Amino acid sequence: MKATDLPPFPDDVPTHPLLVIDYALIEQRDPEEIERLWTAATKLGFWYLKNHGVDEDVREMFDMGTETMALPMAEKMKFEQGNEGISFGYKAAGTCAIDAAGTVDTAQFINVAKDDALAWPAQAHRAYPSAVNARMTCTIKPFVEKSLAINNTLLDVLNDKLGLPKGTLARLHPREDYSGSETRVLYSPPIVGRQVLSAHTDFGSLSLLYNRLGGLQVLVPGAESWQYVKPIPGHAICNLGDAMSILSAGILRSNLHRVVNPPGLQGTHYRFSLVYFMRPANSVVLRALADSSPLIADAVAHAPDPTMYETGATAIEWFTRRVKMIRVANYKNPETWLATSRGTEQIDLATQIAA
Ligand SMILES: O=C(O)CCC(=O)C(=O)O
Numbered sequence: 001m002k003a004t005d006l007p008p009f010p011d012d013v014p015t016h017p018l019l020v021i022d023y024a025l026i027e028q029r030d031p032e033e034i035e036r037l038w039t040a041a042t043k044l045g046f047w048y049l050k051n052h053g054v055d056e057d058v059r060e061m062f063d064m065g066t067e068t069m070a071l072p073m074a075e076k077m078k079f080e081q082g083n084e085g086i087s088f089g090y091k092a093a094g095t096c097a098i099d100a101a102g103t104v105d106t107a108q109f110i111n112v113a114k115d116d117a118l119a120w121p122a123q124a125h126r127a128y129p130s131a132v133n134a135r136m137t138c139t140i141k142p143f144v145e146k147s148l149a150i151n152n153t154l155l156d157v158l159n160d161k162l163g164l165p166k167g168t169l170a171r172l173h174p175r176e177d178y179s180g181s182e183t184r185v186l187y188s189p190p191i192v193g194r195q196v197l198s199a200h201t202d203f204g205s206l207s208l209l210y211n212r213l214g215g216l217q218v219l220v221p222g223a224e225s226w227q228y229v230k231p232i233p234g235h236a237i238c239n240l241g242d243a244m245s246i247l248s249a250g251i252l253r254s255n256l257h258r259v260v261n262p263p264g265l266q267g268t269h270y271r272f273s274l275v276y277f278m279r280p281a282n283s284v285v286l287r288a289l290a291d292s293s294p295l296i297a298d299a300v301a302h303a304p305d306p307t308m309y310e311t312g313a314t315a316i317e318w319f320t321r322r323v324k325m326i327r328v329a330n331y332k333n334p335e336t337w338l339a340t341s342r343g344t345e346q347i348d349l350a351t352q353i354a355a
């Protein structure tokens with residue numbers, strides 16, 4: 001189904017208006033736009049990004065996702081991620097818990113590692129279904145390259161605003177180093193009242209999300225209820241993940257979000273979404289960069305719990321833990337799920353039970 005054939009987002013559900021950041025102005029290092037990005041990154045950690053120039057690539061990535069999901073289940077299952085914390089490959093529906101009660105999810109993913117896309121036709125981490133391979137050169141690699149360029153620009157601006165020496169964040173995300181960076185197409189069936197993804201923070205640094213249907217919700221700091229983020233054509237939804245929160249000692253926000261069945265008439269359609277996740281190189285130790293920035297040192301000094309920013313974990317350890325412990329095969333009880341599968345948001349059990 002083409003994006004234009006989908007019903008519009010209903011106008012009678014509450015939405016949270018994100019700031020709209022103009023990527024073309026950020027590329028020119030426009031001071032006012034940089035201030036707006038800084039506000040978005042520190043207050044909510046979510047913003048819309050326009051003028052990013054990837055619309056055509058996004059359309060092709062949705063085609064890649066559609067073609068992959070249409071493969072026979074037996075074929076897709078040859079590339080399933082498994083229960084050991086590997087996120088690259090195919091994720092079958094019903095393999096992850098969407099809440100602390102252990103309710104299983106209904107979403108399928110196809111995740112392609114940045115390293116595999118850049119190494120193709122050689123293999124960095126693993127093999128993929130034929131529908132992925134067929135589009136590795138013409139669709140996935142160009143999308144990864146453009147996503148890297150956008151992320152690197154945003155990272156550079158945030159680096160300078162954090163008072164870090166030039167290129168500090170870039171050095172934690174080198175293109176050639178293996179990492180958990182990946183692109184994902186998510187696919188979920190319309191089930192009224194069903195939550196699609198758990199309330200979570202993203203595991204890595206910076207996520208670029210492309211939505212056609214609603215369903216994404218954020219829990220805005222201080223708000224009591226979840227609010228929808230309305231998809232806007234041509235606008236990516238950007239959000240920061242745990243790694244950026246830890247490296248900046250909480251100055252940058254990794255905000256809680258979840259996906260529910262889309263609202264109104266949209267909720268009768270299968271939902272596709274597309275993400276590019278940028279994550280630090282595997283060996284990066286996740287700790288506040290207090291030695292490199294007085295601003296971050298000050299944030300550590302004033303943090304209610306500074307130990308949050310001394311995780312003792314490398315990026316690969318953090319990432320593997322979260323991916324592994326959300327799998328239902330590793331689920332034990334609500335308390336262990338909460339203790340082992342969650343990120344930087346300090347959240348109580350009640351938030352983690354699907355409404
Ligand atoms: O599908 C969406 O709108 C959001 C997906 C997401 O949050 C994720 O995959 O981490």
Ligand SMILES: [Fe+2]
Nearest residue numbers: 200201202257
């Ligand atoms: Fe997410």
